[in-house]
Amino acid sequence: MEYLEFRNVGKAFPGVVALDGVSFTARAGKVVALLGENGAGKSTLLKILSADIKADTGKVVLSGKELSFSSTAQAINAGISVIYQERQLIPAMSVMENVFIGELPVKNGLVDFNRLFLDTKAIIDKFGLPIDPEATVMSLPVAYQQMVEIMKAYRRDCLVIAFDEPTAPLTDTEIDILFNIIRQLKEAGKIIIYVSHRIREIFQITDEIAVLKDGRLVKTLTTPETDQQELISAMVGRDIGDTYASLDRNGEPGSVVLEVDNLCTDAVDNVSFTLRAGEIVGFAGLVGAGRTEVARAIFGADRILSGEIRLGGGSVRFKTPRDAIKAGIALCPEDRKEQGLVLWASIRDNICMPVLHKLKKLIFLDGAAQDRLTQAAVEKYSIRTPSLWKRALELSGGNQQKVILGRWTSDEVATRVLILDEPTKGIDIGTKAEIYQLVCDFAKRGVGVIFISSELTEVINVADRIIVMHNGHITGEVARQDATEEKVLSLAMLS
């Protein structure tokens, strides 16, 4: 029986111990979940497995043989495939070329495209997906791109397949497709490691659970024998109770702050809604339903074809995000790392970014004022960092999100409407709860909040009202009291 064993694996980065003597075993035909908050060491463990980084101590053993690779290519050849959130595909090339990359079938010195097509088609059919082997990867939805990555691992006949938060960009239906594939791989006798924050999924798909906290292995559990409460308390180290019930909400929304009338862009059609001061309006829907595009249009980031937007009663149409920010609209974009943060810049620069013009002494920037503003945000949001100068890329996902929120909270920006696009994507449970409360705090201060999320439970529990979108249209609106996952989902999937 094949098995993969981590034996006393340790790894330290300057200032942090990422892994501290972690040992556990994954067996063939089983799905082992790696569970833990951000910074618990899950990603470091995967990187050691794929030979992306080297462990300081301990070893990784595959069926009795110690693994030592000097490059990720060697790890892949040895049958180890780690599927990261950042897909490692070539977007402009076709699905079949990506699946067979590195081992394209050759006939008479030329690529045998016929065989390539047929072989790829066979894998696609096995997975039961409606993908054209000749389509370019970039023309596919994110979910299918992820599937292509998995097909690549499947084609290489990797014995070990590790998934790093595979469902983060996926909607519920797409998750079902993924789980079917994982079950197939499991039956084929693969060793599967599954990293996720989402407790519900862990119960759906995994057989065993290894819980990490602060670089240590806290517990290993058998999935059918445990429950949510036990997992959460093992992960967080304390009982966090019912997150949603304990939120301190804003009881009474004020007057209407934002009205959108028949908004049309390239991606959305006749969208109308209102937002009150101090109200949280959720936007639910599948990926690609047009929620992000509504936000971007309001924010002046995308071109508006027709329709009207009124802010505080007056008609507005912003040409650039800069104009929108001046008028009091703030956006925390969907993609934290690409669109939200300047990763190589310090926390201070990231927080002060939109208000630099107010932090000046004569013509020069006022360093002390920037420090004060950043310090205030760090304290208010309990951003865990040793210094204001730390680069944003060195923070965990949750802390990164707090930095972006911190940007819109100082006295220097008069935020009236805050748009949050997937604010808790890839963030652990403990920090999620903190962020929900921060969102409610914004509402209590009279800010109108638009809360876009693909996680149904979250959006129907945090928002006061939920607007559901499908294919660029609004298909319905539900109040929190009446909202159930079934109701919202049926509106989201309406065709």
Added chain:
Amino acid sequence: MKKKLPLAGALRSKAFTLVVLLVILVALFTVLASVNNTRFFTARTFIGILSDLAVPSFLAIGAGCLIVSGNIDLSQASVGAMAGVILAVGISWWQIPWWGAIVLAIAASAAAGLLNAVIVNELGIAPFVTTLAISSVIKGITMLLSTDPGNILVSSIAFTTPATDAIAAASFGDIPATAIVMVAAFIVYGLMLAKTKLGKSIYLIGCNRVAARLSGLGEKKISYFLFINCSALGGVSGVILSLRSKQGTMLALQSDQFTGVTAAILGGISFSGGSGGMGGAFMGLLVIKTFNKGMMIADSNTYLTFVLSGVLLIAALTMDYVSVRRQRKRAGA
């Protein structure tokens, strides 16, 4: 909250590496020159280097600021040559006053920058391609301007006025006035980059343009400014060269075509944007020009100078590559 140790930062900075490199070069050339029975380590040599710097320094400043923001301009030297020709033609053929000719030369340069900015920002064409194409256009215009009424292409157009001669000869003691203007420009642009909102915005745009736009930094306006600034400074260096040589020629700045960009990169302004500064760019330029001067005094062959300049650049970029990689590794990215 712990602040970075200023000394540790300075030691690790690119400028410091370049100071070391400079000391090595000076020592090397002193030895080489003495072998050839000449002297390198003289006041004259250094004043010579300083005045050699003045012309390309404006190229380096303009290119440096633009590269920090993640863009590039390859048309700068052609624009400089055009400015020099406009100055010469303006004074000796069009009979306009010297100051009018200077203003016209700089304005035309700025217009070339505006054209670059419009094409890059509005049409979304890559700056590398855009500025290469514009460079060719500018060269053509410069030739057209250098064609006299008898339809003959004049390769160098001489001019002389008391005022321009006085400017060219102006100096404080042994130090030419242009060198002082150059130092002042480095200080002004250095402060702008390091201490002002504009400077901070340029770095943030260079690191992540999308995030900068969504945070309201007005990245388009800044991009326009940087392209225009880069070309206008290219014009300034062309005008200074012209004033000094009392002629305008379409062949001006040929050997300095990439000096600005090279100095900036050598000085630690990374091609990927968001890093480096004016101190580094100045040191980069100093290294290049010391090297050239040294090779000249050591009486080496011209071809060797070219070969070794290339080697020097590759060496500097390798250092840059290694240090960036180490940083990324340390950050766990």
